[in-house]
Amino acid sequence: MSKVLPSSMRDVDYDNAKFRHRSLFKVITRASHGSIKRDCLQCSTGKLLIILMIVGLAFLILSRTSPVPSYHNSRVNKGTSNEEDKSHTGGAQGFRRFWRRPPRLPPRLTPDEKVRNDSLINNLEESEMLKWRARQQKVKDAFLHAWSGYKNYAMGYDELMPLSRRGTDSLGGLGATVVDALDTAMIMDIDEIVLEAGTWIENNLQERIANKGQVNLFETTIRVLGGLLSAYHLSGAEHGMVTAKFRGPKPDVYRKIAKDLADRLLVAFTSSPTPIPFSDVVLRDHSAHPAPDGLSSTAEVATLQLEFNYLSDISNDTKYRMEAMKVLEHLKTLSKVDGLVPIYISPYSGEFSGENIRLGSRGDSYYEYLIKVWLQHGRGQNTDLNYLHKMYEEAMKGVRQRLVRKSKPKGLVFVGELPYGIDGTFSPKMDHLVCFLPGTLALGATKGSTKNEALKENLLSFEDLENLKLAEDLMKTCFEMYAVTSTGLAPEIAYFHVDEFAEDGLDGGNKSSEYVNDIIIKQADRHNLLRPETVESLFVLYRITEDKKYRDWGWQILMAFEKYTRVDSGGYSSLDDVTMLPPHRRDKMETFFLGETLKYLYLLFGESTNIPLDKFIFSTEAHPFPVNGALKMHDTLQTM
Ligand SMILES: *[C@@H]1O[C@H](CO)[C@@H](O)[C@H](O)[C@H]1NC(C)=O
Ligand SMILES: *[C@@H]1O[C@H](CO)[C@@H](O)[C@H](O)[C@H]1NC(C)=O
């Protein structure tokens, strides 16, 4: 356990005293006081009095001429181990006051006090920093534990089954966890894991790609292709480094494999009669086919562009970008109401299919990539992409007008669904997946700078301000979806109590939560898959608003993961029911727990200069790509 936050200022100072870097001046004054005190221990009371008088006179003279800044502040030092400090300076100052008999003056800030106040603030800042550094270390420990389970029992499989201690290939057999986790290990600077994962990739992945059968275009793009591409960047490739930053394969190995994989995935685009790609690819024989019902998900076809664009940037081959961007250009031409789109689309007709509108599964990252692809290339500089920003703004306006409601009785702001289309009845259902939205809204509003900077420079439009407000309201709701359950972990899906919809006996189990009557959790929706969306948004909102509560919420969530999902023999497990104590575990560690959840928590607790939001775009799978293609290495990773 890392230290619990001390609540009073005094405790903070105490905690801090052992670790703070002190100014040279302070060290000297402290040391000299220390030695006086030691001498005094041996003297008689008479001698002590004489010394005190001398010291008092010296203080008097000094303070009459030029005030010497004294860093000792009895209030600050109270409770520290520096007992001698306090008694001695306290005595001297008392003496000085006695001699001077100063007239009562209104309190005013002397340079002395200014310094004291500054050092008090520094104390607090430093102790905060140490606290969050320790918490960041806890995330790193969690990652090490997750990886060790995977490595020991499932190396080379897509995912770990931590309870049965074996691997499972549920994503096509490309070792998805290895690739998804690699850049997290780079960001956390864990050389050992970078070496293990990188070596596995170098020795196995190419051959797997050449021999494997069916994979899903979207899942493979975001997890495997995305993981390879960010690993390529983070390992220093674009800096033209002769020696890579990490042990393991040369960066170009990642790029070559990424290119081979993408060449095979491209067939999903090229074999479709429309710009909308088929959902599945047979890697082995370069063929593609639609899902059984013939349809592709809107989110899936619109969540490939960051990856394919970046591959074009680093391979000097525009074909990846061209195929992927055709999808968005086509989606632009389809008619929508208020920018909102149905969750299915046909690769045969190129038209949307059905009426179901939601920002949860199959809809979510369509909206996310509209703004992120615009941010990746251009931010207004590349005017060819401005249609994306327009589509995004219109959609968010649509979300605010048609999907956002408040729950009863406590008024949590949530995003519901329109399963029967724009004119159909509203469903107060919100997937945990929707919790990506606060982060995306905040990023879209400030474009990666902090809220304060953006306000100062007058960069926020009315729409931006509305979106930022919604981001903060939704963030709270997403957090309360965790706090309302017995385990402190969110269910996969929550319903919200509104006039038209209420159901008794389906609360989350935390009776002390204020929102226990606002949030309804149906029996079938009570599982938790270690999903990242809420901590992802906490990370973005903390970076942008600089509001510390988001870090505290992230910490609370991490502690709940530790308590209920950690498996002693290695790894973390999904849960069947977050409202039950103890919760039954589901025997699966999803790749995104390593690729996203732990990465975002690590970044949330760390310095804002590590993967800054104005220089990187995080893919929907949390793989960071540099804005505008290339970025110097020293901006990329900073060590703590
Ligand atoms: C000193 O700092 C405290 C807390 O940071 C603040 O409340 C107080 O107003 C400051 N005092 C002065 C005189 O600036
Ligand atoms: C990029 O491709 C173009 C045309 O295919 C070629 O002329 C150019 O030399 C290439 N540049 C690099 C850096 O490979």
Ligand SMILES: *[C@@H]1O[C@H](CO)[C@@H](O)[C@H](O)[C@H]1NC(C)=O
């Ligand atoms: C239950 O709710 C209370 C009040 O919001 C909160 O302090 C507590 O942490 C919650 N319990 C869990 C397990 O999250």
